[in-house]
Amino acid sequence: MAAIITVDFQNCFIFILLCLFSLFCYSFFFKKPKDSRGFSELPPSPPSLPIIGHLHLLLSSITHKSLQKLSSKYGPLLHLRIFNVPIILVSSASVAYEIFRSHDVNVSSRGGAAIDESLVFGYSGIINAPYGDYWKFMKKLIATKLLRPQSLERSKGIRGEELMRFYNSILDKAKMNESVEISKEVMKLVNNTLCRMSMGRMFSEENGEAEKVRGLVDESYALTKKMFLVALLRRPLKKFRIPLFVKEIMSVSDKFDELLERILVEHKEKLQEGYQGTDMMDVLLAAYGDENAEYKITRNHIKSFFVELFVGGTDTSVQTTQWTMAEIMNNPNILERVREEIDSIVGKKRLIQETDLPNLPYLQAVVKEGLRLHPPGPLLVRTFQERCEIKGFYIPEKTTLIINAYAVMRDPDSWEDPDEFKPERFLSSSSAQEGEKEQAFKYLPFGGGRRGCPGGNLASIFVGTAIAVMVQCFDWKIKGDKVNMEETIEGMNLSMVQPLNCSPVPRTLSFS
Template identity: 30%
Template sequence: MDYYTLVFGSILALGLLYILAKLSSGGTKRFPPGPSPWPVIGNIHLLGAKPHVSMANLAKIYGPIMSLKLGQMTTVVISSSSMAKQVLKYQDQDFSGRFVPGAVRAHKYSKFSMAWSPVCPQWRMLRKIMNTNIITSNRLDANQHMRSQKVKELIAYCAKCSQEGEAVDVGQAAFKANLNLMSNTLFSKDLADPFSDSKVELKDVIWRFLAEIGKPNLVDFYPILEKIDLQGIGRRTTIHVDKLFKIFDGLINERLEEKRKGSTEKSDVLETFLNSSEENPKEIDHNHIKSVFLDLFVGATDTTTSTVEWVMAELLKQPEIMKKAQAELAEIIGKGKSIEEADASRLLYLQCIIKETFRMHPPAPLVPRSVQQDIELCDYIIPKGSQILVNVWAISRDITFWDDPFVFKPERFWSSDMDVRGQDFDLIPFSAGRRICPGYPLALRVIPVILGSLLNSFNWKLEADIEPKDLDMEEKFGLTLAKAHPLRAIPSPL
């Protein structure tokens, strides 16, 4: 072997060794860090009853991009606003997939749903119908009188409780009001009217459905168990979805009969979808309509109810904040007077209270996404099929951005122009990007009116002479971040 061959061979060997070393180190370095998984269960044992809190604590160790192995599933957790912005804005298309829990596959609900389907022509079509016919400013303005009536009915119920000295279950009362509001928006009827002949009340079925899909499900961690359904969640959700779809079928058929007889066309969501179905029968059918109805009921009732209950709980725990809000209402609206949606923009302190509640108690603490192929994110590789969880709860308590993040202080927003519509990534209660909650324009109209009406109509105190400092503020993790124990408070005249 001559000198040049030896030198060339040595250089080539060293080059190959360098490339292999780089590939080897890069392979381990580029996968997001995280705790070592145990056999079979992975990192499930680290989650506990409050996964959002456990994940926030783990992120302090492993960083804002962290990987967990939950059973057979690879999960990547995003825990900072800058990383959330990267995922939900700059790489929104890459991360626009949706992980579908086993519980929502009942009756092919997820297949025809807008909330659970992937970004595809069907999803774009349903979203377009929503954006152009349901949640536009003009359509929301047109239905304002109906929402106002539902809020007045809620206040009338509270007035009855006040006269009798009874406590109001704030969450349940808000849930019923929102359900009536949504039923009128969708099909121009109150719950008592269309379901009077049924032994199944819509509110009860939806409540049970929400409870089931909020439970941890082994099927989601081990897809191989789907047919076995050890916990029975799939069986029970199938029963609930079947009851709901039968109710929706009855309403659809009733409206079709009215249209056949030439009745006056209504301006509700059902009419919009039926007209779209007539124009594009191959693209949208009754399965789509029923699934989107369920999307809207779930999205509108559970998240709005949870927010109203948390606001009232925080105000009852800190009565001085409630007094400030009532003083603002008395000055701008007039004590005891009705509140309209147009008034909300003038109630600056009430808006601060609502933003602070969204920060402390985000309706969806973990925003779920998924990736359909290997994706590079900030020098890490996110494997195809991974579930992505944006920990909104952790972001809204980030001590590097928020002062006293565990203290309820509405004043922090007093001179801030921070918005909740998905542009300020330190506060994203409705998520962001193309999969932002489509119902947020309605929620931002309804929540201030409900809360303002409750505060401007009554004084409130906790039942059983519970002291404000003793109020239980325990969270219950599920589809939304609800109070673990219902808030019960007694209204009295102002």
């Protein structure tokens, strides 16, 4: 009898603990944001799991598709939650247009869980920097100094040399009957070009410098999705003072810091010797030394800029090129049309140059269609700094905003045959009607609003010229009838589950 009483007491005690725990979970995790105005409702919220809410959707390897499926069923403006953290999900051009038209400044901060002293995911970079004086200064510097048309014109020769190197690398493999992993070849092209444009030199292969940088970039990609989740959970984590991934992030940051400090010292010594450089590092060092600058940047600001350039500027162009080439190979009629256009404008006696791009409208349409179907960053993440109203719904302050650019650019209400690869949609007279601002927000490969990517023009040059070289100079053999187009998310970028690997066959004379 005593044993039975003891068991009953233990069960009762466990039951009480469970009740208390459930009450805690309800009050902490399910407590909904209060509407102090009292007359607006939150956007509709689809069914969620107990406690974790919609977390399982964001942990998926195809997050963009999971969210797209959710929106197609429940609507283009949804309220989600992860534990007690509110999220607004946007999946249509019309809602995106209203946000960027009326609330652009309000959503011009990312609100991520940045680590102040880190060069990776830190506030000294422009990606995570709050909307304010520093961010405005760097945005202006990029637009007027680093990536302005005159600067790109001066560095055109560098890009031409690296494009020839890219061509010769593929040609060497073709002569030896070797297959080519497209992403690796394009990665070398973009990395080498960005390094020369930004620092006046490439990372050395001989002393392992280039391999070290590629390793650091890969480590940074691996941390990106983790940081995305940390950003979404920043409030409960902060409440319980739980630091996540700090050691990993600071390890990568310290390695980048050591490398970039050495390059900064090299650059400064060259300038002291009378070298008159015009690359990006020269511009940033000049701003660093300018006592009358609108904003006094630090060495960490300069280093963070280059970290973001290597991490964010490389993989986006690589993935877009790979996806677009895969689409071209799966559509022989499109491949033939691109090739005919290049042959008619460029001919077969010289390699394509970036100055040819304006005269190749179909090639440009192919690149745009590749970006539409396979945006490098399918999810755009921002934070509502202040409460507001969208489409009649109440949005609390500090709410995370996720715009599913992937879903927006495949929305059947905005695009005819949205899942088909049709470059012609960017050629017809209908493209002239795209002047309407609302229509512009149905195409978001580089983001939108004032936090849109400032390097979109340069990325288009990288992708356009790389594809042109591969189409102009080579035929391509693939295994099977079609390229596998299965998608996954690496970091926060849209990647191919099976990287594009194919065999080149030369179709032109060698160019010197």
